[in-house]
Amino acid sequence: MTERPWTLEYLLDDKPSIQLNTKGLFHFEHLREKPGADGEVDGSDGAWEETFHSWTDSKPRGPESFGLDINFNGFEHVYGIPEHASPLSLKPTRGGGKDAYDQPYRLYNLDVFEYEHDSPMSLYGSIPFMVAHNTESTVGVFWLNAAETWIDVTHEKSSTLGNLLRLAGTGKEPSVSTHWVSESGVMDVFLLPGPSVADIYKQYSELVEQTPLPREFAIGYHQCRWNYLDQVDVLTVNDKLHEHHIPYDVIWLDIEHTDGKRYFTWDTAKFPDPVAMQQALAYHGHQLVNVVDPHIKHDVNYRIWKEANDNGYFVKNKQGTDNFQGWCWPGDSNWVDYFNPNATSWISEQFHLDKYNGSTPHLFVWNDMNEPSVFNGPEITMDKDIKHFGGWEHRDVHNIFGMLYHKATADGLRTRESPNKRPFVLSRAYFAGSQRYGAIWTGDNAADWDHLRASVPMVLSNNIAGLHFIGADVGGFFGNPSPELMTRWYQLGI
Structure with missing residues (x-):
């Protein structure tokens, strides 16, 4: 751990595995006074009140957001932070070329009518738990906050030359960099060191408990x-x-x-x-x-x-x-x-x-x-x-x-x-x-092949985040499935 600027590294076999604030993105809003007539205190746009269409959101305590960058060193894939209709291995939201999303993953429970697939948009549930996994180790982060939260993901993948240099012991390790920002609440972050998959889930279940045996x-x-x-x-x-x-x-x-x-x-x-x-x-x-x-x-x-x-x-x-x-x-x-x-x-x-x-x-x-x-x-x-x-x-x-x-x-x-x-x-x-x-379902899906396809990584992402008793509406909720689609969905459900 260093002091100025403060950083924290978790070492596994003397190599950094989880790194906090190495990009210097840690921040929190300080308590401030609401602007008065003299204009001598902070009155920046949106700090104390925001308007969205016909709604006005008053903020009697002013801005309260906080954020932190968390880097998973030596990993190429991260998983979790449901619920999103997105691939199991989380796609980048920055610097990922044509496959990257153009906005962060959002955690904010919403009733979404006919939700989009392959999107970081908010859906019905939110679990701020992320896992990084490779052939040698598994680590995780649990960001215990119930306010609206946004998470950027950046994949810093090695080139072919970089992989060869790494094999020779001189190349840079791949990593996944994430940036977490919550609108308000308390900053309460748990680092789960693993190093095995079984260790991660033992550590996580001690925080959130396990699924009881159902009827x-x-x-x-x-x-x-x-x-x-x-x-x-x-x-x-x-x-x-x-x-x-x-x-x-x-x-x-x-x-x-x-x-x-x-x-x-x-x-x-x-x-x-x-x-x-x-x-x-x-x-x-x-x-x-x-x-x-x-x-x-x-x-x-x-x-x-x-x-x-x-x-x-x-x-x-x-x-x-x-x-x-x-x-x-x-x-x-x-x-x-x-x-x-x-x-x-x-x-x-x-x-x-x-x-x-x-x-x-x-x-x-x-x-x-x-x-x-x-x-x-x-x-x-x-x-x-x-x-x-x-x-x-x-x-x-x-x-x-x-x-x-x-x-x-x-x-x-x-x-x-x-x-x-x-x-x-x-x-x-x-x-x-x-x-x-109890059980969870993935929400109001549509009777089409894209939602059938999306249901698999959605369920698996929730499994990774501790929800094991979960499924999707077989056949879809909106619309009417064809006999072929219904048959295939039943096969998947069973």
Whole structure:
């Protein structure tokens, strides 16, 4: 370690393996005063307020970003930092010629409609974990920050002559240089020295834990679409699968099973006896999964909304004086603040059998729209300057919102019976450690060959980052696959 300028090197066999700040890009914003009328303090454009189309992002604490360059010496490939629809070996974002991306990899959980493939754009989850690997060693970096984060990747590959010189002991080692920048939050960086692959994952799992053993049915065949119409439709699908000798384990219900998009309820005209329906499925060994999204319909006569509002459990507006309100499937909606421990305990209890009317031990849960998705928000998500419990701005904690809802749901299912039983909860949004709470899927893909192709490195990148119970929508979500595409996707899924 050197002091001026400060650098840090991790040595493996007396050779630098991970290097910090060797390019001198370490920075953090200092605390400053908001500009006054005299103009004597910092008032640079965008420092205290930014406008994006019709949205204005206030920054009451001013600029708070920080960054650091991290170099992987002796490596030609780096992996991880999902979620992106990009190759497994991360493509360069600088100095890589025609194959390089023209912008950094972005980590910022978003509800992305028909996302692009082969792109560093943000998707539904964010795991700021990167691994460098070669035939001799494996090292990693875990950048523990939940704010919007950008990562540049530069490959400094050796030429043929350089490789020959290196074999002779005089050439320069290849390396991958990365530059990490987060908008706000805390700088908390873990260096994982390896040197073996097994060592890396032992070190990483001590930080974020491992994937628990799932329920047996959870690794079987799941039959899901948007949307089965009613109770008769569900039981007809069940009967037809049996008639054609197609084994399955779980059938799923999307938002239309509810009473007007009020979660924890049923549309009683369409599902007059949900308990009998679940029992009919369970008789043949099948389970049911209901979607339960995090937005709560703003309705003073809706028990869930009224209890949350009366107890002050909703996320607040940027002034901290009233509930944040946005638009999602039910229309006007509010969001429970999962940074409030009392609110989290309360929402977990709503999954208990005595609270969730019409539920049985054979009902499990699907968390969708938990990036969170806000239809009338900037980039279809929450404003960055709204307030969470404890004084946090949403910008500081955005990428863990979905994971906290996933955790609350899993805790509710785990404790609804005595003795406790392992839950099954599928989530769309995620962060490092989400594997502790259930399965993940890669999001709303399209029924085309490019998305089939992209699903393989997407799943593998998440595997590298600690998510092992993950998959893609077989056949795609948007559009209708051809018989050939559907067949090939089933082959891949199985």
